[in-house]
Amino acid sequence: MRILLSNDDGIYAPGIRALRKELQKLGEVVVVAPATEQSAAGHSVTLLNPLLVTEVYEDDGQTFLGWAVEGRPADCMKLALLELLPEPPDLVVSGLNAGSNAGINVLYSGTVAAAVEAAFYHYTAIAVSLEYTKNARLDWPTAADHARKVIETILSHQPAKGSLFNVNIPPLERGPVKGVKVMPQNVSVYEEKFDRRVNPRGRTYFWTSPDFRCITPHPDTDVTALADGYITVTPLQFDLTNHQVIQHMQTWAWGEG
Amino acid sequence: MRILLSNDDGIYAPGIRALRKELQKLGEVVVVAPATEQSAAGHSVTLLNPLLVTEVYEDDGQTFLGWAVEGRPADCMKLALLELLPEPPDLVVSGLNAGSNAGINVLYSGTVAAAVEAAFYHYTAIAVSLEYTKNARLDWPTAADHARKVIETILSHQPAKGSLFNVNIPPLERGPVKGVKVMPQNVSVYEEKFDRRVNPRGRTYFWTSPDFRCITPHPDTDVTALADGYITVTPLQFDLTNHQVIQHMQTWAWGEG
Numbered sequence: 001m002r003i004l005l006s007n008d009d010g011i012y013a014p015g016i017r018a019l020r021k022e023l024q025k026l027g028e029v030v031v032v033a034p035a036t037e038q039s040a041a042g043h044s045v046t047l048l049n050p051l052l053v054t055e056v057y058e059d060d061g062q063t064f065l066g067w068a069v070e071g072r073p074a075d076c077m078k079l080a081l082l083e084l085l086p087e088p089p090d091l092v093v094s095g096l097n098a099g100s101n102a103g104i105n106v107l108y109s110g111t112v113a114a115a116v117e118a119a120f121y122h123y124t125a126i127a128v129s130l131e132y133t134k135n136a137r138l139d140w141p142t143a144a145d146h147a148r149k150v151i152e153t154i155l156s157h158q159p160a161k162g163s164l165f166n167v168n169i170p171p172l173e174r175g176p177v178k179g180v181k182v183m184p185q186n187v188s189v190y191e192e193k194f195d196r197r198v199n200p201r202g203r204t205y206f207w208t209s210p211d212f213r214c215i216t217p218h219p220d221t222d223v224t225a226l227a228d229g230y231i232t233v234t235p236l237q238f239d240l241t242n243h244q245v246i247q248h249m250q251t252w253a254w255g256e257g
Numbered sequence: 258m259r260i261l262l263s264n265d266d267g268i269y270a271p272g273i274r275a276l277r278k279e280l281q282k283l284g285e286v287v288v289v290a291p292a293t294e295q296s297a298a299g300h301s302v303t304l305l306n307p308l309l310v311t312e313v314y315e316d317d318g319q320t321f322l323g324w325a326v327e328g329r330p331a332d333c334m335k336l337a338l339l340e341l342l343p344e345p346p347d348l349v350v351s352g353l354n355a356g357s358n359a360g361i362n363v364l365y366s367g368t369v370a371a372a373v374e375a376a377f378y379h380y381t382a383i384a385v386s387l388e389y390t391k392n393a394r395l396d397w398p399t400a401a402d403h404a405r406k407v408i409e410t411i412l413s414h415q416p417a418k419g420s421l422f423n424v425n426i427p428p429l430e431r432g433p434v435k436g437v438k439v440m441p442q443n444v445s446v447y448e449e450k451f452d453r454r455v456n457p458r459g460r461t462y463f464w465t466s467p468d469f470r471c472i473t474p475h476p477d478t479d480v481t482a483l484a485d486g487y488i489t490v491t492p493l494q495f496d497l498t499n500h501q502v503i504q505h506m507q508t509w510a511w512g513e514g
Binding site: 037039040041042043044045046047048050051052053054070072074075078079082083104106107108110113116120121122146149150153157163164166177179180182184185187189190192193194196197199203204205206207208231233234235236237238239240241242243244245246249250252253254255256257 | 294296297298299300301302303304305307308309310311327329331332335336339340361363364365367370373377378379403406407410414420421423434436437439441442444446447449450451453454456460461462463464465488490491492493494495496497498499500501502503506507509510511512513514
C-alpha cells in the first residue's frame with residue numbers, strides 16, 4: 001500500500017515523524033508537507049507566491065522521506081498528487097496534529113484541509129489530531145499507535161474512494177483512552193478573547209488568545225466525546241449547501257436580481 | 258439597520274467600495290477588512306502574528322469607513338464582532354469579491370470564510386462574488402446593484418439568525434443577467450495545473466496556474482447556473498459531518514483504538 005502523508009505543523013514536526021513510523025507498518029510512506037508551521041491555515045492555497053519544493057531525507061541523509069513545500073497544507077496536497085508523486089497513493093493521511101481538530105476547528109484546520117483536498121481528487125483521506133493539556137509533554141508514539149489502529153479499522157471496512165475521516169485522540173497525559181466513538185462534528189461557537197496592545201509607535205494591535213473554549217458543546221458530538229476521553233472518528237464531506245432550506249428558498253420571488 | 262462589511266480582496270479593493278455604496282441604501286455600513294489582498298485565504302486565522310489594526314477614512318479624510326486589519330478575512334470578522342464594533346450588526350456582508358466562489362471554491366474562499374465566521378456567532382451573513390472573463394473590465398456598480406437587490410430579497414424573507422448565504426454574479430461583460438437561481442454547491446473537482454520552474458540557484462519551484470476549470474460540473478449546481486448567466490444563491494451551513502454514513506460507521510467494531 002502506498003501512503004501519502006502530510007500535516008500542517010511542518011515536515012520536521014514530531015507528530016508527523018511518529019505517525020510515519022507507524023504507517024510504515026502498513027505500507028510505503030511518502031511525505032509531502034509544509035516546510036514551516038502552518039497551524040490554522042484552513043483551506044487556504046497560495047496564488048501569489050512561488051511554491052519552493054525541497055527533497056528531504058531521514059537523519060541518515062540517505063533514506064528519502066519526501067518533499068518540503070514552502071506553502072500551505074492544501075498546496076502540499078495538490079503538488080503531491082499532481083506533480084511530485086510518481087504513482088497515485090492508495091491512502092492519504094494528514095497528521096498527527098499537535099492539538100485537536102474537533103467542532104468548528106475542523107474549518108480552521110490545515111490538517112483537515114489537506115485531507116479534504118485529497119478527497120476532492122477522490123482519494124480516501126484521514127486526518128488525525130492529538131489533543132493535549134497545557135504544558136504537557138506529548139506522547140507521540142502512543143498517539144501514533146492509536147492512529148494506526150483506527151486507520152486499520154477504517155481500511156478493514158473498505159471505504160468508498162474519496163471517503164474522508166477526521167480522527168481526534170484525547171490528551172494521553174490524563175490516562176488511557178476509554179475507547180473509540182463515531183461522532184458528528186459539534187457546530188457551536190467557541191469563546192474567544194483578544195489581547196489588545198499598543199506598539200512603541202502608538203499603533204493598536206491584537207494577539208489571538210490561546211484560550212479558545214467551546215462553552216456549550218452538544219452532548220453527542222466530537223467535542224464532548226473527546227473531552228470525555230474517547231478517540232473520536234467523524235466521517236466528513238465538503239458540500240456546504242444547507243439542504244434543509246434550499247427547496248423552500250427556490251419558491252422565493254427573486255425578481256430580475 | 259447596522260451592516261458589517263468585509264471581504265478578502267482588501268479594504269481598498271474596488272468591489273468592497275462599490276458594495277458599500279449600495280448597502281448604504283439599506284442602513285449604516287461599517288467596514289472591517291484585510292489591509293492587503295487575502296485571496297484564497299480560506300478559513301485561515303492568524304495565531305503566530307500580531308493583528309495590527311488601522312482606522313480608515315473615506316477619500317475626504319473625514320468620514321469614518323472602518324478598520325483595516327493586517328490579517329485574514331476570518332480574523333477581521335472575529336475582531337469586528339468581539340472588539341471593534343460598538344454595537345452588534347444586524348447583517349454581515351462579505352464582498353464583492355473579484356472572481357466567483359462557486360463549487361469547491363467555496364472552501365478556498367476568504368470571502369465566504371468571513372461570512373461563515375459571522376454565522377458561527379449566529380449573525381446572518383451573505384457572501385457575494387462577481388465572476389469575470391479574462392482581461393474584462395469589471396462593472397462594479399452594476400454588480401453591486403444586483404448584490405443589493407438579492408440581499409433585499411433574502412432579508413424580506415426574514416431569515417433565521419445565523420443564516421448563511423453564498424451569492425455569485427455571472428460575468429456582466431457577456432450581457433445582462435438571466436435571473437436568479439437557488440442552487441446547491443457543486444462538489445466535483447477542478448482541473449488544475451502547476452508551472453514548474455527552476456530558480457537561478459537551481460532550486461525547483463511551482464506557480465499555481467490561473468487556469469482552474471471545473472470539467473464535469475453537475476448540471477443542477479451553482480457552477481453550471483453561473484456559467485449559464487444566472488445569479489446563483491446557495492444557502493450554506495458549516496457542519497462537515499457526512500451524515501449519510503455516520504450511523505453505519507457507529508456499528509463498526511473499533512477495539513480499544
